[in-house]
Amino acid sequence: MLRVLAVDDEAPALEELLYLLRADPRIRSAEGATGATEALRRIGSAVDAGPDDPSAIDVVFLDIHMAGLTGLDVAQLLAGFAAPPLIVFVTAHEGFAVHAFDLKAVDYVLKPVRRERLSEAVRRVAEQLGDRSAPLHSTPVHSASVHDTAADQIPVELGGVIRFIPVDDIAYAEAQGDYARLYTATGSHLVRIPLTTLEERWRSRGFVRIHRRHLVSLARIDELRLDAGTMSVRIGTAELAVSRRHTRALRDLLMRRTGR
Numbered sequence: 001m002l003r004v005l006a007v008d009d010e011a012p013a014l015e016e017l018l019y020l021l022r023a024d025p026r027i028r029s030a031e032g033a034t035g036a037t038e039a040l041r042r043i044g045s046a047v048d049a050g051p052d053d054p055s056a057i058d059v060v061f062l063d064i065h066m067a068g069l070t071g072l073d074v075a076q077l078l079a080g081f082a083a084p085p086l087i088v089f090v091t092a093h094e095g096f097a098v099h100a101f102d103l104k105a106v107d108y109v110l111k112p113v114r115r116e117r118l119s120e121a122v123r124r125v126a127e128q129l130g131d132r133s134a135p136l137h138s139t140p141v142h143s144a145s146v147h148d149t150a151a152d153q154i155p156v157e158l159g160g161v162i163r164f165i166p167v168d169d170i171a172y173a174e175a176q177g178d179y180a181r182l183y184t185a186t187g188s189h190l191v192r193i194p195l196t197t198l199e200e201r202w203r204s205r206g207f208v209r210i211h212r213r214h215l216v217s218l219a220r221i222d223e224l225r226l227d228a229g230t231m232s233v234r235i236g237t238a239e240l241a242v243s244r245r246h247t248r249a250l251r252d253l254l255m256r257r258t259g260r
Contacts (some may be wrong), residue, residue, distance in 0.1 A: 017229030036069035
Protein backbone atom coordinates (compact mmCIF):
# COMPACT_ATOMS: atom_id res chain seq x y z
CA MET A 1 0.00 0.00 0.00
CA LEU A 2 1.43 3.31 -1.12
CA ARG A 3 1.77 6.50 0.91
CA VAL A 4 1.37 9.50 -1.35
CA LEU A 5 1.97 13.24 -1.23
CA ALA A 6 0.26 15.22 -4.02
CA VAL A 7 1.57 18.73 -4.73
CA ASP A 8 -0.26 21.43 -6.71
CA ASP A 9 -0.73 25.12 -6.00
CA GLU A 10 -4.18 25.15 -7.65
CA ALA A 11 -6.73 23.95 -5.10
CA PRO A 12 -9.29 22.45 -7.54
CA ALA A 13 -6.59 20.48 -9.35
CA LEU A 14 -5.14 19.23 -6.06
CA GLU A 15 -8.55 18.16 -4.76
CA GLU A 16 -9.34 16.29 -7.98
CA LEU A 17 -5.98 14.50 -7.92
CA LEU A 18 -6.40 13.51 -4.27
CA TYR A 19 -9.92 12.24 -4.98
CA LEU A 20 -8.64 9.97 -7.77
CA LEU A 21 -5.67 8.76 -5.75
CA ARG A 22 -7.75 7.91 -2.67
CA ALA A 23 -10.12 5.89 -4.86
CA ASP A 24 -7.26 3.58 -5.89
CA PRO A 25 -7.11 0.48 -3.64
CA ARG A 26 -3.30 0.44 -3.86
CA ILE A 27 -3.08 3.80 -2.05
CA ARG A 28 -2.87 3.59 1.75
CA SER A 29 -2.91 7.35 2.27
CA ALA A 30 -2.88 10.45 0.08
CA GLU A 31 -2.21 13.89 1.51
CA GLY A 32 -1.88 17.22 -0.26
CA ALA A 33 0.54 20.14 -0.28
CA THR A 34 -0.28 23.48 -1.88
CA GLY A 35 3.23 24.46 -2.91
CA ALA A 36 6.88 23.50 -3.21
CA THR A 37 7.95 24.91 0.16
CA GLU A 38 5.29 22.98 2.06
CA ALA A 39 6.10 19.83 0.08
CA LEU A 40 9.83 20.01 0.82
CA ARG A 41 9.16 20.60 4.53
CA ARG A 42 6.88 17.57 4.75
CA ILE A 43 9.17 15.34 2.71
CA GLY A 44 12.18 16.37 4.77
CA SER A 45 10.35 15.58 8.01
CA ALA A 46 9.20 12.23 6.62
CA VAL A 47 12.71 11.23 5.56
CA ASP A 48 14.12 12.24 8.94
CA ALA A 49 11.42 10.24 10.75
CA GLY A 50 12.22 7.06 8.84
CA PRO A 51 10.24 4.65 6.64
CA ASP A 52 8.22 3.16 9.47
CA ASP A 53 6.88 6.47 10.74
CA PRO A 54 3.21 7.30 9.99
CA SER A 55 4.38 10.39 8.09
CA ALA A 56 6.48 8.36 5.61
CA ILE A 57 6.04 9.15 1.90
CA ASP A 58 6.63 6.58 -0.86
CA VAL A 59 5.85 8.75 -3.88
CA VAL A 60 5.20 12.40 -4.71
CA PHE A 61 2.71 13.31 -7.46
CA LEU A 62 4.17 16.66 -8.42
CA ASP A 63 2.87 19.53 -10.55
CA ILE A 64 5.51 21.39 -12.56
CA HIS A 65 4.23 24.96 -12.89
CA MET A 66 3.86 26.42 -9.40
CA ALA A 67 4.51 29.81 -7.86
CA GLY A 68 8.03 30.11 -6.50
CA LEU A 69 9.92 26.84 -6.85
CA THR A 70 8.71 24.67 -9.73
CA GLY A 71 8.14 20.95 -9.57
CA LEU A 72 11.39 20.46 -11.48
CA ASP A 73 13.20 22.47 -8.81
CA VAL A 74 11.68 20.25 -6.13
CA ALA A 75 12.76 17.09 -7.97
CA GLN A 76 16.33 18.40 -8.29
CA LEU A 77 16.44 19.14 -4.57
CA LEU A 78 15.05 15.69 -3.71
CA ALA A 79 17.81 14.10 -5.78
CA GLY A 80 20.21 15.22 -3.05
CA PHE A 81 18.36 13.25 -0.36
CA ALA A 82 19.86 9.95 0.76
CA ALA A 83 16.54 8.11 0.30
CA PRO A 84 14.07 10.31 -1.57
CA PRO A 85 10.51 9.27 -2.44
CA LEU A 86 9.70 8.39 -6.03
CA ILE A 87 8.34 11.11 -8.31
CA VAL A 88 5.47 11.22 -10.78
CA PHE A 89 5.03 14.52 -12.59
CA VAL A 90 1.45 15.68 -13.20
CA THR A 91 1.30 18.65 -15.56
CA ALA A 92 -0.60 20.34 -18.36
CA HIS A 93 2.61 20.89 -20.31
CA GLU A 94 4.18 18.30 -22.63
CA GLY A 95 7.47 20.11 -23.13
CA PHE A 96 9.16 19.07 -19.89
CA ALA A 97 9.10 15.30 -20.46
CA VAL A 98 12.78 15.07 -21.40
CA HIS A 99 13.80 17.00 -18.27
CA ALA A 100 11.55 14.72 -16.22
CA PHE A 101 13.35 11.74 -17.74
CA ASP A 102 16.69 13.23 -16.72
CA LEU A 103 15.38 13.64 -13.16
CA LYS A 104 14.49 9.91 -13.03
CA ALA A 105 10.73 10.38 -12.75
CA VAL A 106 8.72 7.17 -12.71
CA ASP A 107 6.01 8.64 -14.94
CA TYR A 108 4.74 11.83 -16.58
CA VAL A 109 0.96 12.30 -16.50
CA LEU A 110 -0.73 15.02 -18.53
CA LYS A 111 -3.66 17.09 -17.28
CA PRO A 112 -6.59 16.78 -17.34
CA VAL A 113 -5.84 13.61 -15.41
CA ARG A 114 -7.77 10.54 -16.52
CA ARG A 115 -8.50 7.81 -13.99
CA GLU A 116 -7.08 5.10 -16.25
CA ARG A 117 -3.85 7.00 -16.89
CA LEU A 118 -3.37 7.72 -13.19
CA SER A 119 -3.96 4.05 -12.44
CA GLU A 120 -1.14 3.17 -14.84
CA ALA A 121 1.17 5.61 -13.04
CA VAL A 122 0.31 4.00 -9.69
CA ARG A 123 1.07 0.59 -11.19
CA ARG A 124 4.50 1.77 -12.29
CA VAL A 125 5.23 3.16 -8.85
CA ALA A 126 4.20 -0.12 -7.22
CA GLU A 127 6.51 -2.01 -9.58
CA GLN A 128 9.41 0.25 -8.67
CA LEU A 129 8.85 -0.36 -5.01
CA GLY A 130 8.84 -4.12 -5.43
CA ASP A 131 6.55 -6.85 -4.13
CA ARG A 132 3.31 -5.29 -2.90
CA SER A 133 3.17 -7.75 -0.04
CA ALA A 134 6.41 -6.30 1.34
CA PRO A 135 6.58 -3.00 3.27
CA LEU A 136 6.78 -0.21 0.70
CA HIS A 137 9.20 2.50 1.71
CA SER A 138 11.96 4.44 0.05
CA THR A 139 15.51 3.10 0.35
CA PRO A 140 18.74 3.68 -1.52
CA VAL A 141 18.07 0.42 -3.39
CA HIS A 142 14.76 1.84 -4.63
CA SER A 143 16.50 4.98 -5.81
CA ALA A 144 18.91 2.88 -7.86
CA SER A 145 15.95 0.99 -9.29
CA VAL A 146 14.39 4.24 -10.49
CA HIS A 147 17.64 5.21 -12.13
CA ASP A 148 17.91 1.90 -13.97
CA THR A 149 14.33 2.00 -15.19
CA ALA A 150 14.66 5.59 -16.41
CA ALA A 151 17.77 4.59 -18.35
CA ASP A 152 15.80 1.75 -19.96
CA GLN A 153 13.13 4.06 -21.37
CA ILE A 154 12.78 7.40 -23.11
CA PRO A 155 9.69 9.65 -23.16
CA VAL A 156 8.12 10.44 -26.53
CA GLU A 157 4.97 12.34 -27.50
CA LEU A 158 2.29 10.31 -29.28
CA GLY A 159 -0.98 12.02 -30.14
CA GLY A 160 -0.73 14.50 -27.29
CA VAL A 161 0.18 11.79 -24.73
CA ILE A 162 3.64 11.23 -23.27
CA ARG A 163 4.64 7.58 -23.44
CA PHE A 164 7.83 5.80 -22.48
CA ILE A 165 9.39 3.49 -25.08
CA PRO A 166 12.15 0.97 -24.30
CA VAL A 167 15.61 1.99 -25.50
CA ASP A 168 16.10 -1.62 -26.65
CA ASP A 169 13.33 -1.05 -29.22
CA ILE A 170 15.33 1.71 -30.93
CA ALA A 171 17.32 0.64 -34.01
CA TYR A 172 18.99 3.96 -34.74
CA ALA A 173 18.73 7.70 -34.17
CA GLU A 174 19.14 10.54 -36.64
CA ALA A 175 20.28 14.08 -35.79
CA GLN A 176 17.84 16.86 -36.67
CA GLY A 177 19.39 20.02 -35.23
CA ASP A 178 18.85 20.12 -31.47
CA TYR A 179 16.43 17.20 -31.88
CA ALA A 180 16.87 13.53 -32.68
CA ARG A 181 14.52 11.22 -34.55
CA LEU A 182 14.36 7.73 -33.07
CA TYR A 183 13.57 4.82 -35.37
CA THR A 184 11.90 1.63 -34.14
CA ALA A 185 10.30 -1.30 -35.96
CA THR A 186 6.90 0.40 -35.76
CA GLY A 187 7.76 3.99 -36.68
CA SER A 188 9.77 7.04 -35.63
CA HIS A 189 9.63 9.58 -32.81
CA LEU A 190 11.10 13.08 -32.58
CA VAL A 191 12.63 14.01 -29.21
CA ARG A 192 14.25 17.24 -28.12
CA ILE A 193 17.61 15.71 -27.22
CA PRO A 194 20.82 16.30 -29.22
CA LEU A 195 22.39 13.20 -30.76
CA THR A 196 25.61 13.81 -28.79
CA THR A 197 23.64 13.51 -25.54
CA LEU A 198 22.07 10.22 -26.65
CA GLU A 199 25.50 8.97 -27.68
CA GLU A 200 26.82 9.52 -24.14
CA ARG A 201 23.74 7.99 -22.47
CA TRP A 202 23.52 4.93 -24.66
CA ARG A 203 27.17 4.04 -25.23
CA SER A 204 26.98 1.36 -22.54
CA ARG A 205 23.82 -0.03 -24.18
CA GLY A 206 25.58 -0.89 -27.44
CA PHE A 207 24.94 2.27 -29.45
CA VAL A 208 27.74 3.65 -31.58
CA ARG A 209 28.15 6.79 -33.68
CA ILE A 210 28.72 5.95 -37.38
CA HIS A 211 28.24 9.42 -38.83
CA ARG A 212 27.61 12.96 -37.61
CA ARG A 213 23.95 12.30 -38.41
CA HIS A 214 23.49 8.74 -37.15
CA LEU A 215 23.77 6.75 -33.95
CA VAL A 216 23.01 3.03 -34.35
CA SER A 217 22.42 0.00 -32.15
CA LEU A 218 25.11 -2.57 -32.94
CA ALA A 219 22.64 -5.36 -32.21
CA ARG A 220 20.30 -4.05 -34.94
CA ILE A 221 22.86 -4.01 -37.78
CA ASP A 222 21.83 -6.62 -40.36
CA GLU A 223 24.65 -6.08 -42.87
CA LEU A 224 27.95 -4.27 -43.20
CA ARG A 225 28.61 -3.23 -46.79
CA LEU A 226 31.84 -2.15 -48.49
CA ASP A 227 31.70 -0.52 -51.91
CA ALA A 228 34.62 1.23 -53.59
CA GLY A 229 36.25 2.01 -50.29
CA THR A 230 33.12 3.35 -48.61
CA MET A 231 31.20 1.59 -45.84
CA SER A 232 27.49 1.49 -45.01
CA VAL A 233 25.27 -0.53 -42.71
CA ARG A 234 21.84 -1.96 -43.35
CA ILE A 235 19.29 -1.88 -40.54
CA GLY A 236 16.02 -3.33 -41.76
CA THR A 237 15.24 -1.47 -44.98
CA ALA A 238 17.43 1.52 -44.12
CA GLU A 239 20.96 1.84 -45.49
CA LEU A 240 23.12 4.30 -43.54
CA ALA A 241 26.51 5.65 -44.61
CA VAL A 242 29.48 5.24 -42.27
CA SER A 243 31.83 8.23 -42.33
CA ARG A 244 35.54 7.60 -42.89
CA ARG A 245 36.45 8.71 -39.37
CA HIS A 246 34.14 6.05 -37.88
CA THR A 247 34.83 3.20 -40.32
CA ARG A 248 37.70 1.47 -38.54
CA ALA A 249 36.19 1.77 -35.06
CA LEU A 250 32.87 0.32 -36.26
CA ARG A 251 34.53 -2.57 -38.07
CA ASP A 252 36.63 -3.41 -34.97
CA LEU A 253 33.54 -3.32 -32.74
CA LEU A 254 31.59 -5.63 -35.03
CA MET A 255 34.51 -8.04 -35.32
CA ARG A 256 34.78 -8.21 -31.52
CA ARG A 257 31.06 -8.91 -31.22
CA THR A 258 31.30 -11.81 -33.67
CA GLY A 259 34.47 -13.14 -32.07
CA ARG A 260 36.56 -12.75 -35.20
